[in-house]
Amino acid sequence: MKKVRDNFLFRMWLMLSALIVLALVGFIIGYIVLNGMKSISLDFLLSHPKGIPLGAEGGILPAIVGSLLLTLIACASASVLALATAVYVSFYCQSRQLETVVHVIVQCMAGVPSIVVGLFGYTFLVAKLNLGRSLLSAGLTLGVMIFPFIEVRAEKSLREFNRAILQSSYALGVSKVYTLLKLVLPQCKADIVAAVTLAGGFAMGAAAPIILTGAVIFAPIPRSLSSPVMALPFHLYILTGEGISLEKAYATALVLMVLIFAINIVSIALTFRRKEVGR
Amino acid sequence: MNILELISLKAYYGNKQVLHGIDMVIRKNAITAVIGPSGCGKSTLLLTLNRMLEECGGRAEGEIIFDGKDFFAYPKEEVRKRIGIVFQKPTPFPLSIYRNLTYAPIYYGVRDKKRLKQIVESKLKVAGLYEEVQSDLHQSALQLSGGQQQRLCIARALTVEPEILLLDEPCSALDIKNTANIEQMLLRLARDYTIVIVTHNLAQAKRISDYTAFLLDGELVEYDETAKIFSRPEDQRTREYIEGIYG
Ligand SMILES: Nc1ncnc2c1ncn2[C@@H]1O[C@H](COP(=O)(O)OP(=O)(O)OP(=O)(O)O)[C@@H](O)[C@H]1O
Ligand SMILES: [Mg+2]
Numbered sequence: 001m002k003k004v005r006d007n008f009l010f011r012m013w014l015m016l017s018a019l020i021v022l023a024l025v026g027f028i029i030g031y032i033v034l035n036g037m038k039s040i041s042l043d044f045l046l047s048h049p050k051g052i053p054l055g056a057e058g059g060i061l062p063a064i065v066g067s068l069l070l071t072l073i074a075c076a077s078a079s080v081l082a083l084a085t086a087v088y089v090s091f092y093c094q095s096r097q098l099e100t101v102v103h104v105i106v107q108c109m110a111g112v113p114s115i116v117v118g119l120f121g122y123t124f125l126v127a128k129l130n131l132g133r134s135l136l137s138a139g140l141t142l143g144v145m146i147f148p149f150i151e152v153r154a155e156k157s158l159r160e161f162n163r164a165i166l167q168s169s170y171a172l173g174v175s176k177v178y179t180l181l182k183l184v185l186p187q188c189k190a191d192i193v194a195a196v197t198l199a200g201g202f203a204m205g206a207a208a209p210i211i212l213t214g215a216v217i218f219a220p221i222p223r224s225l226s227s228p229v230m231a232l233p234f235h236l237y238i239l240t241g242e243g244i245s246l247e248k249a250y251a252t253a254l255v256l257m258v259l260i261f262a263i264n265i266v267s268i269a270l271t272f273r274r275k276e277v278g279r
Numbered sequence: 280m281n282i283l284e285l286i287s288l289k290a291y292y293g294n295k296q297v298l299h300g301i302d303m304v305i306r307k308n309a310i311t312a313v314i315g316p317s318g319c320g321k322s323t324l325l326l327t328l329n330r331m332l333e334e335c336g337g338r339a340e341g342e343i344i345f346d347g348k349d350f351f352a353y354p355k356e357e358v359r360k361r362i363g364i365v366f367q368k369p370t371p372f373p374l375s376i377y378r379n380l381t382y383a384p385i386y387y388g389v390r391d392k393k394r395l396k397q398i399v400e401s402k403l404k405v406a407g408l409y410e411e412v413q414s415d416l417h418q419s420a421l422q423l424s425g426g427q428q429q430r431l432c433i434a435r436a437l438t439v440e441p442e443i444l445l446l447d448e449p450c451s452a453l454d455i456k457n458t459a460n461i462e463q464m465l466l467r468l469a470r471d472y473t474i475v476i477v478t479h480n481l482a483q484a485k486r487i488s489d490y491t492a493f494l495l496d497g498e499l500v501e502y503d504e505t506a507k508i509f510s511r512p513e514d515q516r517t518r519e520y521i522e523g524i525y526g
Contacts, residue, residue, distance in 0.1 A: 168370040171364050172382070
């Protein structure tokens with residue numbers, strides 16, 4: 001009898017947990033959608049902030065464009081570095097110690113709080129390299145933040161590649177580079193792209209790293225890499241923090257959420273497609 | 280004529296010595312069979328001969344003379360191109376049949392589409408796979424059966440025109456008909472290539488090889504013409520191995 005009871009309790013616990021989580025998520029999403037829908041319009045999406053104080057009227061076009069640009073720069077810079085690191089560690093590195101050191105560094109980077117990453121970006125990129133508070137500085141700082149996530153996934157995917165097939169390729173006298181480009185990367189591409197998009201969603205939602213490095217209140221659409229930039233999470237932070245307009249804040253939150261959802265869905269679809277192909 | 284001459288060849292994995300000083304010559308345009316019980320170092324010997332041992336975590340010592348020159352002085356890519364290997368387990372690339380076979384030629388600079396197509400068809404024919412797959416060369420190689428995959432791997436090894444072909448139990452996953460096909464193919468290939476084949480099938484060694492080497496615990500016990508090994512082996516251990524399997 002005890003067994004039956006334990007079983008029942010265990011299942012109750014699982015069900016309740018699932019219900020609570022679903023209810024919470026549903027509540028948050030529903031709340032934002034309901035409140036945000038009221039002020040969403042094409043005009044809101046496509047016009048600049050207006051009114052007094054600025055942002056009380058008008059739209060969020062600069063923030064949308066800014067967020068997309070920041071995400072793009074972050075993904076581009078982080079994926080180049082992460083892929084290179086992953087390829088080096090899994091294909092070229094001969095020394096176990098060096099491999100461990102790289103892994104520890106990557107793990108530590110993943111654990112650094114985003115505001116600290118922001119401070120690093122400020123001291124190193126903005127001040128030391130004199131890039132100023134700009135789209136470039138903020139994008140690169142976000143890149144530093146998502147680098148470890150992409151590296152870990154890319155490396156895992158590369159390591160999963162069948163060793164016997166690699167050896168058959170080397171056995172033909174073919175170089176490592178050719179093997180990587182023609183055999184390994186095409187296989188791991190979907191995985192890596194999925195990792196990059198997922199990390200992109202993470203970068204898009206982050207406010208802390210960009211506050212000090214590039215986000216300037218109600219900056220217009222950036223004209224160059226060295227212009228300051230507005231981003232959705234920062235816009236949201238200003239609207240609520242300064243008590244400018246709660247309504248607009250809900251709408252902004254909704255737009256940000258939809259964008260991140262869209263990115264995640266793309267990423268899931270890519271992972272799923274890989275599974276299909278892999279069978 | 281000798282194409283390879285092994286002089287006191289030793290192989291290690293870490294501290295473990297697997298080959299204990301092999302002296303042996305491989306004759307050009309002949310089929311040499313390597314027989315011996317499981318774990319005696321047959322695969323290790325083949326890996327050494329196309330410089331793949333170090334890729335598999337091992338290391339070789341001793342001397343090999345390849346085509347009159349020091350084997351270990353060649354760039355390893357060149358050795359691997361000139362001495363092809365087919366592994367025990369089939370390892371088709373996760374690409375189409377066609378791309379499996381053009382993979383290496385493209386690397387070596389063949390760009391002409393017609394020439395590539397010709398390579399694919401001729402090597403598939405040599406490996407006896409053409410008839411079965413000609414209707415769809417662009418299907419994934421992973422969809423082939425085990426035996427077909429093994430023949431594809433043989434065809435792939437031939438696409439770089441090696442001088443020596445090393446085969447590690449190429450027939451262990453094949454039925455009698457496929458085995459007979461491969462044996463026919465090897466006999467044909469022996470006119471242009473030098474073949475070293477590891478096999479557990481003594482009847483097969485007897486059918487196709489010109490020379491047979493008997494390996495035991497990393498030592499070359501006996502190496503002679505196949506007819507002699509199977510009719511009048513000199514070493515007691517060779518006789519026991521051959522009779523043990525037959526009896
Ligand atoms: N990568 C490796 N690392 C360490 N030891 C190895 C490795 N590969 C093989 N060995 C060892 O080397 C010895 C010889 O192995 P090898 O694969 O050459 O035998 P084999 O004659 O091909 O056997 P089989 O007929 O079963 O294929 C074995 O004792 C094996 O345990
Ligand atoms: Mg073996």
